[in-house]
Each structure stands twice: as structure tokens, then as C-alpha cells.
Amino acid sequence: MDEILYHSKTSAERQAKWRKRQKLEGLVQAHGWVHAHQLPALLQLIEMLKLAPGLEVGSPRNTMSGRLHKLR
Numbered sequence: 001m002d003e004i005l006y007h008s009k010t011s012a013e014r015q016a017k018w019r020k021r022q023k024l025e026g027l028v029q030a031h032g033w034v035h036a037h038q039l040p041a042l043l044q045l046i047e048m049l050k051l052a053p054g055l056e057v058g059s060p061r062n063t064m065s066g067r068l069h070k071l072r
Helices: 011-024 036-051
Strands: none
Touching: none
């Protein structure tokens, strides 16, 4: 009898498939460091940008001085 053997996918195979799907959707991976208190706002911003590709990020405001900072 001919048996077809199926193996469960490895974590690396699942991750590669996920990365390929993200790239097909036009997404890119970005890395960076932020202060711990900034993380929730950054994660929310990333999610908003992912869901609405037409959005653009505006000038950030320093919460201590109230001054706007230009993005380069």
C-alpha cells in the first residue's frame, strides 16, 4: 500500500509562510527602541497604519515642553 506521510509544519515553516503573506500585502518589518511608556501608543499607531495604508504620521509633540518636533 502506498502511504502518504504528512509531517506537521515546523515553526520556521509557519513563520516563513506568515512573512511571505505579510510581504504580499505590501508590509515591511521595522525594528527600533522606544521608552517603555511609549510602547502602548506606538503599538496602537502601528496597528492603525497597518489597517489604513493611506494614513501618514504627523509631527510628534514633546509632552514635557509642548513643542512640536519635525520629522526628517
